[in-house]
Amino acid sequence: MYIALLHYPMRNKNGDAITTSVTNLDLHDIARAARTYDVDGFWVVHPAAKQHALIKEIVRYWQEGYGGSYNPDRREAFARLHIAYTLEEAIASIQAQTGRTVLTVATDAFPHAKTMRCLDLRHRLQEDPQAYLILFGTGWGMQAESLAACDWVLEPIQAVSDYNHLSVRSAVSIFLDRLLGEDWFI
Amino acid sequence: MYIALLHYPMRNKNGDAITTSVTNLDLHDIARAARTYDVDGFWVVHPAAKQHALIKEIVRYWQEGYGGSYNPDRREAFARLHIAYTLEEAIASIQAQTGRTVLTVATDAFPHAKTMRCLDLRHRLQEDPQAYLILFGTGWGMQAESLAACDWVLEPIQAVSDYNHLSVRSAVSIFLDRLLGEDWFI
Numbered sequence: 001m002y003i004a005l006l007h008y009p010m011r012n013k014n015g016d017a018i019t020t021s022v023t024n025l026d027l028h029d030i031a032r033a034a035r036t037y038d039v040d041g042f043w044v045v046h047p048a049a050k051q052h053a054l055i056k057e058i059v060r061y062w063q064e065g066y067g068g069s070y071n072p073d074r075r076e077a078f079a080r081l082h083i084a085y086t087l088e089e090a091i092a093s094i095q096a097q098t099g100r101t102v103l104t105v106a107t108d109a110f111p112h113a114k115t116m117r118c119l120d121l122r123h124r125l126q127e128d129p130q131a132y133l134i135l136f137g138t139g140w141g142m143q144a145e146s147l148a149a150c151d152w153v154l155e156p157i158q159a160v161s162d163y164n165h166l167s168v169r170s171a172v173s174i175f176l177d178r179l180l181g182e183d184w185f186i
Numbered sequence: 187m188y189i190a191l192l193h194y195p196m197r198n199k200n201g202d203a204i205t206t207s208v209t210n211l212d213l214h215d216i217a218r219a220a221r222t223y224d225v226d227g228f229w230v231v232h233p234a235a236k237q238h239a240l241i242k243e244i245v246r247y248w249q250e251g252y253g254g255s256y257n258p259d260r261r262e263a264f265a266r267l268h269i270a271y272t273l274e275e276a277i278a279s280i281q282a283q284t285g286r287t288v289l290t291v292a293t294d295a296f297p298h299a300k301t302m303r304c305l306d307l308r309h310r311l312q313e314d315p316q317a318y319l320i321l322f323g324t325g326w327g328m329q330a331e332s333l334a335a336c337d338w339v340l341e342p343i344q345a346v347s348d349y350n351h352l353s354v355r356s357a358v359s360i361f362l363d364r365l366l367g368e369d370w371f372i
Contacts, residue, residue: 158363
């Protein structure tokens, strides 16, 4: 299983298509969670070369610079981070690397027609030899067209709640626990 | 159920007792998660008055300042945030507010003698009229004496993993989902 953090095209609070900036703590928190749950790769997708340079600078500090020697845990976490300009590039790279079809599963705060239950995907991940790429949006989330282009959309995290504004860092952590976490609920 | 984010006495990477600084995104992410899962109160515990002033400034911006009008979701999330100088102060306040005994449940990356399973606490929360306060450490986690002074310690999040370095923001999110989340696993 792979995850991707998307920055374009995202919705702003009015629903317009925007490009969001990279958030330093997204990289740290999500890389650490990905390593904890043994995700095969964490793709940061951003269309701007300058943001790629920023990501590389952050990763380099924690891999080769002082951060890496002070805190080897971060070096290990960032080893699974990859950068792409587009989602298509990330998909092509995973496909080339694994030789498997890549199925895309979006996440959103609301239910969709192609909703898949976390429990179903958890079972598929254990049985199905295909590669699954779970997509996480930033800003106010993914655009309707992007959601429609995915193979599935995961069920919202807390559909019963009257408040659906988790940070993407929280959402990734919770979905990884639901999809790949140990059987704490048995 | 209540949660507390502790900043003293915490361990540094060598195990020494230290006071950690408040991290802005801890307040945001944890307040949003607490609101999503309908936690009764989120206590930020710090011994330094200057850090209290910083927390209040952040909260005020998102409640009364521009942040609150631009993003009312944050205002709602921060409405559940409280500040205390010590854990004892937070406990006394919850006790006075609810008239119930407050049971403390620590969290740690390692198993302990008084470990409680997430599933057991989940059931207790549904049946038991007492108040539960879940404690989260910052830095390299809570000191052994602090853990020993709690009523229980929750099982580690991913005991099967060879990597146990989640951010506190991730850990809080995952524990809230396991303890209070909807029944996605049935």
